[in-house]
Amino acid sequence: MGWGVRTLEKISHGAFVCEYAGEVISFEEARRRQLAQRSEENNYIIAVREHAGTGSVTETFVDPAQVGNVGRFLNHSCMPNLVMVPVRVHSVIPRLALFAGRDIEAQEELTFDYSGGYNGLQKKVCRCGSNNCTQFLPLDLSILNQRQWWWWWKEWQSSVNWRPLSS
Numbered sequence: 001m002g003w004g005v006r007t008l009e010k011i012s013h014g015a016f017v018c019e020y021a022g023e024v025i026s027f028e029e030a031r032r033r034q035l036a037q038r039s040e041e042n043n044y045i046i047a048v049r050e051h052a053g054t055g056s057v058t059e060t061f062v063d064p065a066q067v068g069n070v071g072r073f074l075n076h077s078c079m080p081n082l083v084m085v086p087v088r089v090h091s092v093i094p095r096l097a098l099f100a101g102r103d104i105e106a107q108e109e110l111t112f113d114y115s116g117g118y119n120g121l122q123k124k125v126c127r128c129g130s131n132n133c134t135q136f137l138p139l140d141l142s143i144l145n146q147r148q149w150w151w152w153w154k155e156w157q158s159s160v161n162w163r164p165l166s167s
């Protein structure tokens with residue numbers, strides 16, 4: 001599971017905590033990097049999908065691997081204490097802001113739900129320890145197309161402790 005982030009002081013419900021900063025990359029680049037990423041790499045390219053009332057969908061992909069901030073050390077939890085909200089500041093490209101989803105005590109680990117509530121197929125075992133843990137880290141497979149996904153899945157079978165959701 002690697003590194004994580006703990007708060008040294010109390011944080012009130014609704015307070016801004018930090019940004020999930022990183023390189024804003026295209027869909028194609030996100031796909032390329034996701035395919036190149038190895039199972040033991042502690043990195044998470046996040047895909048944020050915003051649905052407009054008209055049916056249009058805006059997708060933003062943020063990779064904190066090379067350019068980022070403390071946000072890149074935040075682990076996933078199935079019962080998180082932070083909430084991610086896309087915020088626009090003088091730009092159409094959203095910044096991924098993390099706010100306290102409840103009052104947080106000093107020394108608690110700060111976490112957010114990588115899936116944003118969307119449960120796709122998954123691969124890495126989740127070690128968040130919450131009662132409602134779904135057992136796997138969310139993975140946005142829409143980044144990969146069918147053929148690439150199959151190749152990638154076979155690679156992962158040999159390199160990571162995984163099993164499909166149905167078993």
Ligand SMILES: C[S@@+](CC[C@H](N)C(=O)[O-])C[C@H]1O[C@@H](n2cnc3c(N)ncnc32)[C@H](O)[C@@H]1O
Nearest residue numbers: 001002003042043072073074075076126127128
């Ligand atoms: C954004 S990084 C978080 C910081 C990371 N733990 C580190 O040491 O750099 C995302 C990676 O951390 C690990 N991770 C985060 N949350 C996890 C969890 N609940 N269970 C297992 N591994 C987790 C996974 O390897 C994931 O790809």
Ligand SMILES: [Zn+2]
Nearest residue numbers: 078126128133
């Ligand atoms: Zn979990």
